[in-house]
Amino acid sequence: xxxxxxxxxxxxxxxxxxxxxxxxxxxxxxxxxxxxxxxxxxxxxxxxxxxxxxxxxxxxxxxxxxxxxxxxxxxxxxxxxxxxxxxxxxxxxxxxxxxxxxxxxxxxxxxxxxxxxxxxxxxxxxxxxxxxxxxxxxxxxxxxxxxxxxxxxxxxxxxxxxxxxxxxxxxxxxxxxxxxxxxxxxxxxxxxxxxxxxxxxxxxxxxxxxxxxxxxxxxxxxxxxxxxxxxxxxxxxxxxxxxxxxxxxxxxxxxxxxxxxxxxxxxxxxxxxxxxxxxxxxxxxxxxxxxxxxxxxxxxxxxxxxxxxxxxxxxxxxxxxxxxxxxxxxxxxxxxxxxxxxxxxxxxxxxxxxxxxxxxxxxxxxxxxxxxxxxxxxxxxxxxxxxxxxxxxxxxxxxxxxxxxxxxxxxxxxxxxxxxxxxxxxxxxxxxxxxxxxxxxxxxxxxxxxxxxxxxxxxxxxxxxxxxxxxxxxxxxxxxxxxxxxxxxxxxxxxxxxxxxxxxxxxxxxxxxxxxxxxxxxxxxxxxxxxxxxxxxxxxxxxxxxxxxxxxxxxx
Numbered sequence: 001x002x003x004x005x006x007x008x009x010x011x012x013x014x015x016x017x018x019x020x021x022x023x024x025x026x027x028x029x030x031x032x033x034x035x036x037x038x039x040x041x042x043x044x045x046x047x048x049x050x051x052x053x054x055x056x057x058x059x060x061x062x063x064x065x066x067x068x069x070x071x072x073x074x075x076x077x078x079x080x081x082x083x084x085x086x087x088x089x090x091x092x093x094x095x096x097x098x099x100x101x102x103x104x105x106x107x108x109x110x111x112x113x114x115x116x117x118x119x120x121x122x123x124x125x126x127x128x129x130x131x132x133x134x135x136x137x138x139x140x141x142x143x144x145x146x147x148x149x150x151x152x153x154x155x156x157x158x159x160x161x162x163x164x165x166x167x168x169x170x171x172x173x174x175x176x177x178x179x180x181x182x183x184x185x186x187x188x189x190x191x192x193x194x195x196x197x198x199x200x201x202x203x204x205x206x207x208x209x210x211x212x213x214x215x216x217x218x219x220x221x222x223x224x225x226x227x228x229x230x231x232x233x234x235x236x237x238x239x240x241x242x243x244x245x246x247x248x249x250x251x252x253x254x255x256x257x258x259x260x261x262x263x264x265x266x267x268x269x270x271x272x273x274x275x276x277x278x279x280x281x282x283x284x285x286x287x288x289x290x291x292x293x294x295x296x297x298x299x300x301x302x303x304x305x306x307x308x309x310x311x312x313x314x315x316x317x318x319x320x321x322x323x324x325x326x327x328x329x330x331x332x333x334x335x336x337x338x339x340x341x342x343x344x345x346x347x348x349x350x351x352x353x354x355x356x357x358x359x360x361x362x363x364x365x366x367x368x369x370x371x372x373x374x375x376x377x378x379x380x381x382x383x384x385x386x387x388x389x390x391x392x393x394x395x396x397x398x399x400x401x402x403x404x405x406x407x408x409x410x411x412x413x414x415x416x417x418x419x420x421x422x423x424x425x426x427x428x429x430x431x432x433x434x435x436x437x438x439x440x441x442x443x444x445x446x447x448x449x450x451x452x453x454x455x456x457x458x459x460x461x462x463x464x465x466x467x468x469x470x471x472x473x474x475x476x477x478x479x480x481x482x483x484x485x486x487x488x489x490x491x492x493x494x495x496x497x498x499x500x501x502x503x504x505x506x507x508x509x510x511x512x513x514x515x516x517x518x519x520x521x522x523x524x525x526x527x528x529x530x531x532x533x534x535x536x537x538x539x540x541x542x543x544x545x546x547x548x549x550x551x552x553x554x555x556x
Contacts, residue, residue, distance in 0.1 A: 047068050047078040048068075048078060049068060049078060049079050049080045049084050050077045050078060050079055050084070050088050050092060051079060051080070051084035051085070051087050051088035052080060052084055054080055056068050056078070066081075068080060069081065069082070069085065071085065071092065071096060073096050073100055074095075074096045074099035074100050074103065075103070076099050077092055077095075077096070153178065153213065153214060153215050153249075156177075156178030157178055157181065157182060157215065159178070160176075160178055160179050160182040161182060163182075165192060165193045165194070168182060168183055168186075168192075169183075172204075175211070177208045177211035177212065177213035177216070178208075178213065180204050180207050180208035180211070180213070180216070181204075181205070181208040181213050181215055181216045181219070183204055184200075184201045184202075184203075184204035184205045184208060184216065184219065185201070185219070187200045187201035187204060188201035188205075188219075188228070197229075198223070198228040198229035199229040199230075200229070201223070201228070201229055202220065202223045202228065202229030202230045203229070205219045205220040205223060206220055209240065209243075212247075214243075214244045214247040214248065214249040214252065215244070215249060215251070217240050217241075217243050217244035217247070217249065217252065218240070218241060218244040218249050218251050218252035218255060220240045221236075221237040221238070221239075221240035221241040221244065221252065221255065222237070222255070223237075224236040224237035224240065225237035225238075225259075225264075225265070233265075234259070234264050234265030235265045236265075237259070237265055238256065238259050238264070238265030238266060240252075241255050241256040241259065242256055244256075245277065248284070250281045250284035250285055250286035250289070251281075251286060251288075253277050253280055253281035253284065253286065253289075254277070254278065254281040254286050254288050254289045256277055257273075257274040257275075257276075257277035257278045257281065257289075258274070260273055260274040260277065261274035261275075278292060278293055279293065315451055316416070316450055316451065317416055317450060317451045317452055320345065320415060320416055320417055321417070323345035324345050324348060324349060324417055326345070327343070327345050327346045327348075327349040328349050328352075330346075330349075332353070335349060335350055335353070336350065339406065342413075344410045344413040344414070344415040344418065345410075345415065347406045347407075347409050347410035347413075347415075347418065348406070348407065348410040348415050348417050348418040348421070350406045351402075351403040351404070351405075351406035351407040351410065351418065351421060352403070352421070354398070354399045354400075354402040354403035354406060355398055355399070355400060355403035355421075355431075356398060357397050357398045357399070399431075400425070400430040400431030401431045402431075403425070403431055404422070404425050404430070404431030404432050405431075406418075407421045407422045407425065408422055411443060411446070414446075414450075416446075416447040416450040416451070416452045416455070417447070417452070419443045419444075419446045419447035419450075419452075419455070420443070420444065420447040420452055420454060420455045420458070422440075422443045423440040423441070423442075423443035423444040423447065423455070423458065424440070425440075426439045426440030426443065427440040427467070427468075436468075437462070437467050437468030438468045438469070439468075440468060441459065441462050441467070441468035441469055444458045444459045444462065445459055448479065448482070451486055452486075453483050453486035453487045453488035454483075454488055456479050456480075456482045456483035456486060456488065456492075457479070457480065457483040457488050457491050457492055457495070459479045460475075460476040460477070460478075460479030460480040460483060460492070460495060461476070461495065463475045463476035463479065464476035464495065464499070473499065476495075476499070477496070477499065477501065480492045480495050480496055480499075484496075
């Protein structure tokens with residue numbers, strides 16, 4: 001032991017070694033509360049520092065001092081503190097690596113043993129479950145010699161439902177499946193002179209189900225799903241529901257459809273098969289399925305009516321915005337395909353993606369470019385040559401030329417959002433052959449006439465400052481007011497304030513006009529109601545006269 005210690009200890013001065021007693025300086029039996037450092041059993045003794053050979057937890061060890069620390073790599077060697085650990089590292093490194101390798105090997109062996117143990121347990125459980133399922137299936141196949149249909153089971157249940165307990169007990173003793181089911185129901189509900197017991201009820205449900213009683217199969221499936229009297233198992237409950245549903249039990253068909261729809265007891269939900277089972281159960285007379293289907297049809301009609309009403313009330317701009325948002329969430333491949341097919345909303349979104357550098361290098365095909373450039377502005381030929389020479393944009397930079405082509409194609413179909421964007425491109429000279437505020441104002445006007453609020457503001461701004469037209473403040477005020485009515489209030493308010501007009505007064509004027517229109521509509525409605533009431537009163541008086549004079553009106 002001393003030789004091993006001296007081989008790990010670095011050559012230090014005597015002053016360093018005096019900090020703690022050496023292994024050789026500690027006599028046998030001098031350690032308090034423990035055996036010697038090395039005895040016949042292989043006990044190594046208290047921990048000691050691998051560098052300065054200080055022994056811990058002895059009579060010379062002060063209680064207020066900190067305990068030794070372990071090597072953070074091998075977790076076996078002890079040191080006084082980090083200083084001793086760092087000083088002894090060069091000598092401790094070879095043994096540390098050997099210990100680490102042993103620890104890693106032992107850990108891998110333990111993990112392998114644990115994995116094999118878990119795998120063996122899982123295989124044993126699976127084999128046991130498969131054997132139990134096969135045994136139960138064989139038992140069911142042997143005992144289900146009689147197949148009841150729904151009407152027969154209903155009549156059998158009615159016959160025993162109100163029967164006295166003694167009569168029911170006698171039928172149960174004769175292995176009557178219907179009587180066993182009714183007896184199980186009494187145990188399940190705690191009525192008919194028996195005490196409630198889910199465990200006994202599940203047992204009798206199973207006995208009746210083994211005899212081929214499909215209603216009992218469905219009841220047993222309910223017990224498994226709820227965990228009443230048996231261990232809760234969605235898979236087992238669905239299995240019994242499926243057996244009963246295949247035998248033609250309407251209630252089980254409805255319950256199985258509910259499980260399939262919610263994904264309970266099955267690997268994944270199957271709403272299509274669930275809907276088919278709902279319809280099958282409804283056709284077989286299940287009231288729950290009928291009520292559910294009627295409710296869903298009613299809700300579907302209400303939703304369709306609400307969507308139709310919302311569609312009817314939507315303005316053309318709102319419909320365009322809805323289509324724009326729909327295509328904005330679509331994949332780029334679908335968007336490109338729809339754009340080439342001529343969808344105006346898709347073309348507008350494609351223009352936006354090109355302008356923002358999100359088109360992924362997609363370009364307008366040369367045939368499409370040629371068609372667009374035929375009706376383009378001056379310099380179309382030059383721009384077409386530049387686009388043919390330009391490489392596809394793959395680095396995510398904006399492609400304003402492609403964006404302008406898509407915007408122009410969409411604007412030609414009357415898409416207001418694309419018309420407004422095209423006006424911006426022409427005003428700024430982005431993606432077009434020549435900057436033209438006159439042409440840009442034309443696009444702004446086309447979008448504003450369709451009710452685009454931002455386009456109305458841009459038209460007003462153009463008239464106010466003479467951009468693309470002569471200065472016309474009165475027309476600018478008209479377009480600003482229209483922008484306010486359509487929802488662009490902030491910038492239009494600032495514009496009216498700039499022109500010396502009160503935004504609050506403008507708002508009051510709009511509200512007064514709307515109130516006057518509403519009052520006029522109410523007056524017309526009241527007049528129509530009064531006229532209808534007068535006509536009804538005249539008809540009533542005429543009918544009274546005819547009744548009074550025997551069906552012949554009296555002549556004055």
